[in-house]
Amino acid sequence: MPDDKKLFKVTIDNITIEVEPGTSILNAARKIGGDVAPPAMCYYSKLKGSGGKCRTCLVEVSQGSTADPRPMPKLVASCRTNVMDGMVVKNITSEKVIDARNGVVEFLLINHPLDCPICDQAGECDLQDLSYEHGTEGTRFEFVRRTFEKHDLGPYIQLHMTRCILCYRCVFAADQLTDKRQHGILDRGDHSEIATYIKQSLDHDFIGNVIDVCPVGALTDKTFRFKNRVWFLKPQDAHRDCPRCAGKVRLWTRGEEVFRVTARRDQWGEVEDWICNECRFEKKKASDWVIEGPTLISRHSVISAGHYVGMKMPREPLPEVMGGRKPKLLMDIHSVSEVNDPNIDLSKIEGPAHSTDFVNKG
């Protein structure tokens, strides 16, 4: 990067970094990584216009910029708010944010069927992860949930509207990946739904990607429906010579059998390269592919390929390394040797453990 370009300094949850002007708060936070990155259910860096809708990424701006240090009056959607030089943002360090986020999660769940036991998305569902972190046990919603009939969108995709959180990602994906707009949102408010224009069919070489962008189990792969649970499958990176797309995919296998093919996702769960329908739906034999090797999987997640790319985790989970003691939060633990220091009982540290805890006490 040329030196003459001025970078903006932004502090998020007490961690300061420098980013290019025009970076959103969310993307700045993702540069820091870990829990500092707000959850994003609708924003998708590869889809233009996405974001701003789900409100899970709300953050507090306690200082607007160096030039205008006033705090912003309301929480802002970090995915659609750009950083200013000298901005100070609070995400997990703000009670207001946590409170609002819990509220958003509750709103997202009141009409969600919670049929995870029979949902193909279970195990790699963003809503599942989100409610695990922010949801409460039980519900305060005592009414019949909103339901829709499920229906097929063309030969490969099933729409289970009842599970949809109306993030609009699939609408943007269909708009931006295909040459003609094929589906959108019908009606409004809590009765709005994803719908197609003509004969409920979506046919386009790249339309299968809407399945990957869907954060929940509303759009599922009909060739994979009920075939297996994702956590029984082994994800492997593979490629083939494809005339239509880059042909870089993730195979989900058990033994020799390929159960499904998806695009590769990065650490934020976003598709790296869009893949075509043929790769996704038609190439279900191991011999169709050149297998590169197993996908790195985080130990904290049942399966989802999130938050860990390239990270070398200790061979065994930490509690074992620590002689059975449980750390409070792993985000700021940098190396196993520090963690392994017998003088520090992590469970005694107030709040999240920071590396300074080791320096000072160890």
Added chain:
Amino acid sequence: MGRKLLLEKAHVEGIRGYEVYRREGGYRSVEKALKSMTPDQVTDEVKKSGLRGRGGAGFPTGMKWSFIAKPEGVPRHLVCNADESEPGTFKDRYLMEFIPHLLIEGLIVSSFALGSNVTYIYIRGEYAWITDILEQAIAEAKQNGWLGKNILGTGFDLEIYVHRGAGAYICGEETALLESLEGKRGNPRIKPPFPAVKGVWDRPTVVNNVETLAAVVPIINFGSEEYAKIGVGKSTGTKLISACGNINKPGVYEIDMTISVEEFIYSDEYCGGIPNGKKLKACIPGGSSVPILPANLLLKTAKGDTRIMNYESLADGGFPKGSMMGSGGFIVFDEDQCVVRHTLTLARFYRHESCGQCSPCREGTGWMEKILKNIECGKGKISDIDLLWDIQRKIEGNTICPLGDAAAWPVAAAIRHFRDEFEWHVTHAEEAQKRNYGLAHYADPLVVA
């Protein structure tokens, strides 16, 4: 009697037609502005007049105009917001129906100030007959050289188009309106960018309410100083109030913003008091979105001052003890009205009108309606009241557009001021069902067993 600037001539026989309107002094402001002023001078006059947006938020109009971006070679647009769908608000309709040329005149002067050569009126779809009236007025104005190319030989070109909405309250929100005007689904945009930078077709755009733009006419005719003399403080000029509910004379009134709320309700010049000798219980002073106020806080502020019909005084006390001028939809409730039932009606409206883009508003509005329905139908629990409070709290401020707030505020205010009426509905479910009105003790102490 207060001074009238907008509706003074509204009942002159034949004023809807061009001939009479012109004879009564119409289009003088266009002559004055186009021939003797620069666009910046017009903007300046509007700034100095202290005119505030009449669409609900009360934002200073001149300031809004001065924010419009002026990139080289990019057309700018003025859009008139005639969507008027807020329950209780029907003032724009009155103005457009009876004196349509006043709006057209205001639009020409304002378009000149902003440099808009194509100006739109986005009108509520249900106002079909008013669309005809406006189109007629536009045609007449054009025939007489007030629209079209090279108006009055000044080189200023202007066309005005009327665009009908398709029946959605949300399309009154300015960015949803712009989406709808572009032919898209009326979802509010995520700001920034603001319309002044990227509005309709990504061009710099100013959106103003009908009444705001009509008020530009007297400002230019009489001068900003004269205009600013009417009213008090930051509430200058006159304001149209659409009054409805339990009053003897519902209708649209033009007031200067110095009269007291009490005078407005009880004097024969305005609402004419409450029918059948009933007592005042509560009032929503500025359209369905603003907080409801019980009688004791309505006529006097919490500090004990007389409450005046203007921006500052109605807002005195903040949300806990005040309300807002809003869009001027003045809804009066007498002692027989039930606040729970009324709150349910509003909650149903907001649930129905939410665009559904953002989770708190989409899900929260529906949830609130369901709980309120339970309470109203005698199936509520005391804990439901706290739950309602918590839900509205989690919607407010966390949404894309202010509709979320507009749905939250009425529920919050109703619980804040009438909590025991909600509780009474829970504890006296059967009686609440039969009577179908709430506790009257806010107006007139009533012993409830």
